[in-house]
Amino acid sequence: MKRVACVYIPHFVAEVERQRHETEMRPLLIAEGERVLGACARAAGMGVVEGEAVSEAVAHCPDACVIPADPPRYAAAWDALVEMLGRHSPGVEPERWGLAYLDATGLGRVYGDEESWCLLVRQQAWGEVRVKVQAGVAGNKFAAWVAARSGQFGPGYRVVSPGGDRAYLASFPVDWLPLEREPLRRLGLLGIHTIGQFAALSTAAVAEQLGGECLPAHRLARGRDERPIHAQPQQMLEAYVEFAVPEARLEPLAAALAAASGRLLRDLKRGNLAVRRVELEARFADGEAAVESAWVGDLLAPHRLDVVLRELLGRLGGDGQGVMEAWLRLVGLEPWVGRQMDLFAHAAGRQRMEGALRALARKHSAACVVRACLVDPHTPLSQGHRFALREVCP
Amino acid sequence: MTNTDDASLDDVIDAARLRYGQRALFRGRGMRSPAVPVLPTGFGEVDDLLGIGGLPQGRITELVGTGTSGRGTLVARTLALAQRAGRQAVYVDLARSIDLDTLARAEVSFDGLVILRPLGFGHALEMIRDLLTEGSAGVIVLDRLDGRSEGPERPDPDLLDRALREWNTLLSRSLCALIVLTEVLSPHTYPSDYTLPYFASVRLDLAWQGWLAPAGPPAARDPLTGFTARVTVLKNKLWSSEGRSLVVRVPVLEG
Numbered sequence: 001m002k003r004v005a006c007v008y009i010p011h012f013v014a015e016v017e018r019q020r021h022e023t024e025m026r027p028l029l030i031a032e033g034e035r036v037l038g039a040c041a042r043a044a045g046m047g048v049v050e051g052e053a054v055s056e057a058v059a060h061c062p063d064a065c066v067i068p069a070d071p072p073r074y075a076a077a078w079d080a081l082v083e084m085l086g087r088h089s090p091g092v093e094p095e096r097w098g099l100a101y102l103d104a105t106g107l108g109r110v111y112g113d114e115e116s117w118c119l120l121v122r123q124q125a126w127g128e129v130r131v132k133v134q135a136g137v138a139g140n141k142f143a144a145w146v147a148a149r150s151g152q153f154g155p156g157y158r159v160v161s162p163g164g165d166r167a168y169l170a171s172f173p174v175d176w177l178p179l180e181r182e183p184l185r186r187l188g189l190l191g192i193h194t195i196g197q198f199a200a201l202s203t204a205a206v207a208e209q210l211g212g213e214c215l216p217a218h219r220l221a222r223g224r225d226e227r228p229i230h231a232q233p234q235q236m237l238e239a240y241v242e243f244a245v246p247e248a249r250l251e252p253l254a255a256a257l258a259a260a261s262g263r264l265l266r267d268l269k270r271g272n273l274a275v276r277r278v279e280l281e282a283r284f285a286d287g288e289a290a291v292e293s294a295w296v297g298d299l300l301a302p303h304r305l306d307v308v309l310r311e312l313l314g315r316l317g318g319d320g321q322g323v324m325e326a327w328l329r330l331v332g333l334e335p336w337v338g339r340q341m342d343l344f345a346h347a348a349g350r351q352r353m354e355g356a357l358r359a360l361a362r363k364h365s366a367a368c369v370v371r372a373c374l375v376d377p378h379t380p381l382s383q384g385h386r387f388a389l390r391e392v393c394p
Numbered sequence: 395m396t397n398t399d400d401a402s403l404d405d406v407i408d409a410a411r412l413r414y415g416q417r418a419l420f421r422g423r424g425m426r427s428p429a430v431p432v433l434p435t436g437f438g439e440v441d442d443l444l445g446i447g448g449l450p451q452g453r454i455t456e457l458v459g460t461g462t463s464g465r466g467t468l469v470a471r472t473l474a475l476a477q478r479a480g481r482q483a484v485y486v487d488l489a490r491s492i493d494l495d496t497l498a499r500a501e502v503s504f505d506g507l508v509i510l511r512p513l514g515f516g517h518a519l520e521m522i523r524d525l526l527t528e529g530s531a532g533v534i535v536l537d538r539l540d541g542r543s544e545g546p547e548r549p550d551p552d553l554l555d556r557a558l559r560e561w562n563t564l565l566s567r568s569l570c571a572l573i574v575l576t577e578v579l580s581p582h583t584y585p586s587d588y589t590l591p592y593f594a595s596v597r598l599d600l601a602w603q604g605w606l607a608p609a610g611p612p613a614a615r616d617p618l619t620g621f622t623a624r625v626t627v628l629k630n631k632l633w634s635s636e637g638r639s640l641v642v643r644v645p646v647l648e649g
Binding site for chain 1: 447
C-alpha cells in the first residue's frame with residue numbers, strides 16, 4: 001500500500017535564524033527588503049503574516065527583533081535537510097523551504113515501524129541541521145501534511161494507520177483545506193466547520209453550492225489525493241565494504257573500495273551524473289568511526305575516484321587501527337547534461353553584468369571596456385585579424 | 395569522554411561560536427572538507443592537488459610563473475568552465491597581452507567575456523574595485539602583476555596593498571573568484587614588498603618542464619603536442635596541500 005511522509009517545519013526561516021540568535025528572547029522577524037520573509041511562531045501568533053510589509057508586521061508585533069534575511073544560508077540549511085532526508089527515503093520531493101514529501105512505502109518494515117522512522121528523522125534533522133521538524137505519515141500527500149502539521153501537539157509526529165485517512169482528517173478544521181475565503185465563509189454560514197462535515201456533503205451539492213473549483217478540496221477531504229511524489233533523482237549512491245580481519249594497509253583498502261565502487265561508477269555513467277562530493281566513513285577495530293570527504297563537483301572517472309580515495313584514506317587516521325567496515329558515498333548527484341545545457345538560467349546575472357559594464361564604461365571611458373568577437377575564422381594567425389575588440393556602449 | 399561531557403563541550407563550542415563567529419573554533423573529529431564554492435580548472439589533477447576541487451570563489455588566487463608555464467591555458471579553461479556554470483567572466487588585460495586565440499580554443503565564449511583595458515596599474519585596481527563593489531562578475535582575471543621590473547613601471551606595492559585589503563572585504567561578500575597572474579622568474583625572486591602572498595588564499599607556482607612530441611620516430615617537422623609543467627602549491631588556506639606539486643600535461647589546444 002502506498003504511503004507518503006511529510007516533513008514540515010512551520011517557520012523554517014525563523015528556525016534557521018534562531019540558531020544564530022539563540023539568546024534573543026524577543027519574537028523574530030526576518031526582513032527581505034521591505035517585506036517579511038519569515039517570522040517565528042510567537043510573531044505569527046501575534047498576527048504577522050509572511051509577505052506583508054515590515055512596517056505592518058512591526059505594528060502587529062512591536063517588540064520584535066527584525067533581522068535582515070540571508071537567503072543563501074536558508075537554502076544551504078534546506079539543502080542539507082533534503083540531503084539528510086534522501087538517506088531515509090527512496091524519493092524526496094522538496095516542495096518549498098520547510099515542506100517536503102517523501103515516498104514512505106515500505107519504510108516501516110525497514111525501520112521497524114513508521115513511528116521509529118519519524119523519530120529517527122526528527123533526531124537527525126536536529127543533530128545535523130538544528131531544526132525541529134514535524135513529521136507525518138499517511139496514505140496520501142494531504143493527509144500526511146495534516147498529520148505533520150498536527151504533530152506540534154504531542155511528540156512531533158503522527159502516523160495515520162493505512163486506510164484511515166478520511167477518518168483521521170474528519171476532526172480537523174475545514175480551513176486547513178485549500179479553499180478560497182468566499183467558499184470558507186459560505187461553509188461557515190452553513191454550519192460546516194470540520195473537514196468531516198465537508199466530506200459528508202455530496203459532490204453534486206458541493207458543485208452546486210460552492211462551484212466546481214471546490215471539488216478538488218472535497219476529494220482531499222474524503223481522503224482522496226492522487227498527487228504523485230515528484231522525487232528528485234537519488235541524491236546519493238553508497239557502497240559498503242566489510243573486512244573479515246581489520247585492514248590497516250592503504251593498498252588493500254584502496255583496492256577493496258575501488259572494487260566496491262564499480263557499481264556506483266556504472267550507475268553514474270548510465271545516468272550521466274556529476275558528483276559534488278565523495279564521502280568515506282570507516283569504523284575501526286576499536287569501535288571508533290571517522291568520516292572524511294572531498295569535493296569533486298564534476299564527472300567522476302575511475303582514475304579520479306582512485307586519487308580521491310587514496311587522499312581520503314590517508315586522512316582517515318585511525319592511529320594504526322585496522323578498518324572493519326567502510327562506507328563510500330557519492331553525494332550530491334546532478335545531471336551533467338543539465339549543467340551543460342543551462343542556457344537561460346543566468347539571464348538575470350547577465351543583465352546585471354551588462355548594467356555594471358555600462359556604468360564602468362561611463363566612468364572609465366568606453367575604450368577601457370571591450371568585448372572580443374571573431375571576425376574571420378579562416379584568417380591565418382600570423383596576420384592577426386581573426387578577432388576584433390569592440391567597445392561596450394556606455 | 396562521557397556523553398554528558400561531550401554534550402557540555404558541544405554547548406560551550408556553540409556558545410563560543412555564537413559570540414566569536416562560526417569559524418572561531420572547531421572540533422578535530424568533526425572537521426570536514428571546507429564547503430568552499432570553487433571553479434574547476436579543467437585540469438583534474440590540479441583540482442585534486444588543491445583538495446577543494448578547484449580555485450576558490452570569494453577569494454584571491456595567485457598563479458605565479460613565467461611565459462609558457464601553462465598559466466594562460468589554466469586560466470582559459472577555468473574561464474570556459476566558469477562560463478558554462480553561468481558565471482560572468484572578466485579579463486583585466488593590464489599587460490595588453492590577452493591571447494584571444496588560446497581563449498577561443500579553450501572554448502571561452504566571447505559573448506560572455508568582458509575585457510578591461512586599463513590605462514595603468516592604479517586604473518586597473520580601481521576598475522576591479524568597481525566591479526567587485528557591483529558584485530555581478532563571477533570570475534575576474536588580472537593579467538598581470540609584474541614581479542620582475544625594477545624601474546618606474548613597477549607596480550606600487552603600497553597601492554596594491556591598499557587595494558588588496560579593500561578587495562578582500564568585497565570578495566568575502568561575493569562568489570567572485572579573483573585570479574591574479576604574476577610574472578616572476580622564479581618563486582625565489584618574488585618581490586618581498588608585495589603583500590599579495592598574504593592576501594591570496596591559494597597560490598600556485600607553474601613552471602615549464604619539457605615539450606611533448608607525438609610518439610614514434612622523430613621527424614624533421616613533427617608538430618609539438620604540448621608541454622609539461624610542474625604545478626606547486628605555494629599556499630592553500632583551505633586545504634593542507636602546501637608544498638605539494640605534480641607535473642601536468644598542457645596540450646596544445648585544438649582550434
